[in-house]
Amino acid sequence: MTLVNPEFAEELEKFGIDKTLDCFNCGTCAAICPLIYEHFPRKMIRYAQIGAKDRILENYEDLWRCLHCGLCIETCPREADPGDLILGLRRFVIDNWRRA
Amino acid sequence: MSNNTMKFDTVVVGGGIAGLQAALDLADQDFKVVIVEKDASIGGKMIRLAKVFPTLDCASCITTPKMSAAAHHDNITIFTYCELKALENAGSGITAEVRQKPRFVDETKCIGCRQCEYNCPVYVSDEEQGGFNARKAIYVPFSTAIPQLALMDVENCTLCGKCAKVCPTDAVDYFQEPKDFVIEAKTAIVSTGFELTPLENKQQYGEGNIPNVISALQMERLLAPHGPYNRVLRPSDGMEPDSIAYIQCAGSRDKSMGVPYCSRVCCMYAIKQAMLLSGALPLADIAIYYMDIRAFGKGYEQFYQNSIAMGIEFIKGKVATIDAGENGTVKLHYEAQGNGGGVNIAEHDLVVLSLGMVAGWNPEGVCPVSTGSDAFIETVKPKIAPTLTDMDGVFVAGVAAGPKDIVDTIVEAGAAAMEASKYMVAMARTSKAAA
Amino acid sequence: MGQIDDDKREGKEAMKKLRNERKQFIKAAAVKMKEQKKVIKAIKEQIKDNPGTVPEIAEGTGIQTSEVLWYLASLKKFGQIVEGEKDGAYFRYELVETEQEEAA
Amino acid sequence: MEDEDKAKETTSGQKVGVYVCHCGGNISDHVDVGKVCENIKNVPGVVSVRNNMFMCSDPGQEMIMEDLKNGTIDRVVVASCAPSLHETTFRNAISRAGGNPYIYEHANIREQVSWVHHGDNATEKASRLVAAAAAKAKGLQPLEAFRVDARKHATVIGGGIAGLRAAKDLADRGIEVVLIEKSPFLGGWTAKWDHVFPTGDNASDLIMELAPQVLNDPTITVYNCARVTSFEGFVGNFKLGFKTQSPEKGEYEDEIKKMIESGKKPGEFIPFVGVSPSSGIPDASEEHTVQTGAIILATGFRPYTPRTGEFGYGKFQEVITLPELIRIIAENRENEPDDTLKVNGRDIKSIAMIHCVGSRQIPGIHEEDEDKPLNQYCSRTCCSAVLHAANMIRETHPKTHIYDFYRDIRTYGRGQEELYEDASKNKVVFFRFEAQDSPVVAKNSGPGDHPLLVTVKDTLTFGEEIQAPADLVVLAVGMEPNNVSDLVEMMKISEGVDKFLLEVHPKLRPVEVAVSGILLAGTCQAPFDIGEACAAASGAAVKTSALLGRGYVELDPFVAEVDLNKCKGTGACVEACLNKGALTLVEMEINGETVKRAQVNPATCSGCGACTAVCPERAINVKGWTLKQYEDMVDMIVADRIAA
Amino acid sequence: MSAQENQAKILVLATEDCAYPGADATGQAHMSYPENTYILRVRAPVMFPEKFYLDCFTKGIYGIIIMSCGVECPYEGAYNALAARIEKVYAIMRDQGLDSRRLRLTGICTVCTRAFVKEVKQMNDLMAELGPPGSGKKAA
């Protein structure tokens, strides 16, 4: 059970990410990602969309798997820049550590 | 003004279902209409389809009566195989400059017997049949074409003279020249339709180079009674496919392809084809990969639910890439979003791309009518007068003003005819008042 | 008579001119036609005695399966080949004996 | 009996001319045309047999015209290609020669003979088909396309956007119009919207562009508070009775109150009500009758009313429908707009919007009421309407968060996918559910001061259960057709299983119903958005214009005809008739006796011949296609003498 | 087909909106079929009384195929009325010892070329098997 937190998307703007909710969850990024790892990166994007901050912090390691190769950005049918969102989430996580 | 000038009330640009319907609705009100068609036959895309949703009646059963009604109508003149050079309204009415391309066959003599085609020695890939079989270098476009006239494709002709020799009416004319003429009219209806989203727009879908990945329009031909194989076979080797997949939004709602809008018909035609396939190949597995199923029209949702009940599999997830597999199979990479899903690779015998629609005509340099960012003709009052363009006396019908299905196209064609006829009545009133 | 001869000569001249104008097309089409004749002959030869499936014909002639199918579909359209029995997932194709169809 | 038939026919000329086409070898390569001509000479009634390389060519047609003009022949048979190609050609040729085009019969010896058969049998078959055609031609009578006078007058029922559009279109085409609206106001549901998707047009602007045009047009008469009470007649000549009366107590109470409060005069737009015509609201009831040529039904829709408890509707006051939300949005704009949307002064920090309420219902999944079938259809407009509303809220009230619960987002139309994208850009959070796992709306006992909690199994989040606390739940209710069962009954038109009015064929005749002269416009037929409803209205208007424009309706001459010499008034034909009303038994005087006899109404007869089959006296036939003609044709097919 | 076999005449009643253009399409595709078939264009086959069919058999027609538009029939209700009538004809045929397979009701559309040929061929094969009507007086 997850409680939605719509403010998280706004919070992410601080980390240079303003397209959190642009994604319409088509799954292209997950399928095209060279990592072929579960639902990555859409899973992380989805968590960001619904504001499941804890999930992101719990699963932060996944964020650093990303090669930042840009294939998902190139292919995204909505130009939602999934790869950049992952980078942004890395910044969010690091910020979280440093502030802790 | 040359003697090549003809006068009509309305010039209809494009003889597909929208143009035909608009022309008929005007002609039935006693307006004189001329249809200018770019292809060698009227009928547009619809005549190329197998069956149509949601009634599943055959497309030609609906199109041919309209085609022949237009062809035989006293108030309708049809020019096929024409290029529109200019369409303008200088204030005094519409002027259309038209160039009729040479058929190299005298249309007053040709009787459509196809002797020339039977005897021509050059085989040419028949695009009317999705390229799955051949026509000849001289040919009648298709069996229900109107007019039933042959035309020659000079790029594939060896000038061997066989066609001229066998023609019973001496209709072959190797020396035919293009004919230029001018049409003057009070109004124009633009019904220029669509083309499919080019396959080249999506590298991940193979750009047309992966065997057994075909377009939905090609599948229409495989399903059609006059089809190239007369049945559904895999084009790479003639195998009857056991598993067929549809890839939705393969040319719509995809900014990476430059087509951000929804093409509106693909969900329904994929479902329709899937149902027809499950009739033609009862043992085959059919899957549709989709993002949202858009079954919005009258009877469409019920049609969709029926297809689920028939066992057609719907998989939520946009296919990311397509690769060639072993032995002619096709591999799809996608993220399955159902329960316990994940990144998957599925293998199918035949894959159909549900390609979207892009504008069929670019008016730039021909006609000053505005287009939207989607390249379709802009309408100025989409809510209460949906067929009005920003050009005086010019109206738009059907897909020319954005993707739509046949039902909506036919209704809108009627609306365009209404607007055009009102315009002409008002014009007559003003000129009477002035006089 | 003289008039007809003149017309004929003029026609010939015009044809010659046209041939020259379309030289490139004619050349390409002729090459294509020649190749097609060869392929059609090979396919027909292959199924002369025994109807074959696309992969069988491809194997026998060394022509790609997709091309074999294209030719079979085309020859079928122009009445030279008919589809026969199904064999596994493939259909067999056979020659039409004469131009006179089966009704005879 | 059959002798009688023959006797009658001999009196009407039987000089049949037969023309056989070679079609440049297409026919003559397989059919021995000479032999066919030879064979045909023996057929009774045939006086001339000629052939030509191309009958369709000018010289070919000239042959026919020449023979007709000099009186050699008075019936024509051409044996050539399929009738679809040249039947009209030859009929026109006959007309040009001053003949009646219906004395023509076509024999198809190309598509149905020479292209499919070869050898001697082809020639024999061709001969028999030509002989059969000659036999049929012998029985042909000159026919006149049937004309009935049509009033250049149409009635539009329904004063919503579609009705207004249709009325104005018709008036512009010179057709007199009566517009009948059941409520006191024009504008229908469009008047009850604020800004409309996807253009953002102000609904009142749309109404105010059309309504004054309708009200000020001298050829349009508008009756509000009016209901149809009777209907009779046929295309071109309908008689419609209707009654105007002041609304009953409680009816349109809110709207009338709003009108009074607004102080708006007739002809002015009253927000969320519409436009009152100059007649105002009638005090007394009055009966009217109108003679009209065609009727356009533009009776519109009503939004689905959720059942009590459906997504908490009726149970929690915070659960409302989309039309209610649209009003709230407008009210917030009128009052000082705030960062947060307000309802009765209450801050709305989060809204949950739920799609497909009262649409896309699935038997076995959705609860079925006994008296009401499930709405299995998609209501087409709700997705875009929801997203448009969401965008308006997010853009004006950035502190109000929006959650959107959908099954499929159906932003199909031009400019609609952009609404979806804008909603995403506006940070609307989407959740997708399967029909069997609909969101559950409950009282929020958890954190925050939000009164409601929406729980959903979200397929976008891998099937996880997600909870969204909400201050307001908005149900995107679908469309249902307005109840017009009285009109359906009166006019004998059909409803589909979805209760919307049924067209003849969605593609062939999309705005017509089976009853000629009655047309459909807008949401009485199916859910549409405003633009689509207007297109349908114009589509219906153009058909009406074509129908009535000439002042008469020309009908196919192929209608049933009663032979009064034979009719005994059994009524079997009336029983079998598929177009109720096309055949009736009427009293008439024959030889001083009053008897009942069948009478055809040519305006409504479709010429199917269902009557022919059942008449025990062989007294009724479809003109040009009589049973006798078919019998004669069969005789020619089986006859010995044609076989050469 | 020999001339004698050609006596086995099959009557095809083809609707002008669907089956008749379907037969034309078959011709345009140059697909051959037995020539003992006589195609008559009809508006709607609902016009024929029971007696018409029975008379045809008496006159020497071997078999009849009614090719209608099926449920797409432009005359609402005509198809159902036709189907009901054909049931009656079958009953009479059985009474008279006529094989009811001599009369067939099918739906053929404007491009149903294969279906058209199939119907015709099947009926032809059946006629070859059954012989002339009334010859056997045996119910199948």
Add this chain to the structure above:
Amino acid sequence: MYNPRYIIDVLADNIRKTRNPFGASNRTVNKWWKDTPMSTEGDAMLFTGLMYQLAPYIEKTTKQIERFEDTFFANYVWLNKYVPKFLVKLAFVFMASKKDKQPFNDILKSVVKILVKSNVDFFYKPKLDYYSGILLYDLGDNEGFIEHAKFVAGKLKEQGIKKLITVDPHTTYAMKVLYPKYIGESFEVKTYFELINFKAQDKGRQVTLHDPCFYGRYLELSDVPRKVLDDFGIENIDVRNSGKFTSCCGGPAESVSPALTKEILSKRYAELKETGAPIVAYCPICLGNLIKAGADVEDLSTFIARYA
């Protein structure tokens, strides 16, 4: 997989202290220029960003950490407190030998040869040739990146440098896109292959270009080397995934998961191998990776320098 948290901390710490991710001084790492005569004044500065120089260190490092991945030690390898020395100055531990460095140094010399042949007015100042800091950005340490970038840009600006000639995609991206975006400092950035300006003819030769992600997608420069090859009469046989749609070599994952890198690399190598032609790479990471995979691969610069 290694815990990214520790890696980031180490790298950030190294860069802060030494301006170099491996904790080695730039002077130790950057020695290639010593026997290459170059002007110290000119129009544009050759700015290598030290990526090619660091490539052998990266390789050595990954070889070591690969041994520990997915073992009990994985998360402890990086722990500062347990092995502080090992950590802070990686370079001393995994010192790259001269032999390891040689091929990478040759690449930079080739670049110089190409620039000279193309008559480019350029200069080199080893002291100003800093690491761009891109790895910090990639790993999400924006603060660290910005701090370092400000330092680098400051040094360059101090010397009035406006034009840079870069040699690798990562540095190019950093200088061309990230510096203006994050610290508001803009340079006129060109890669060396955009400046090639001489003729050659080598008909019949075939190669397959492997595009780095940054050039192919982010910077959309992959058409430039193709044009150069084409002009030289060399046939480039593209694999399906190239240019905008190139496949990653796996390199970026190296610091956290060499195993992952290996997996992705082997897939990419299989794709490239299919053409049968020798591979040409133009990124130090890709190059190092492909060499590791056993590929017949050469850097674009050494390949082109052959004609210079």
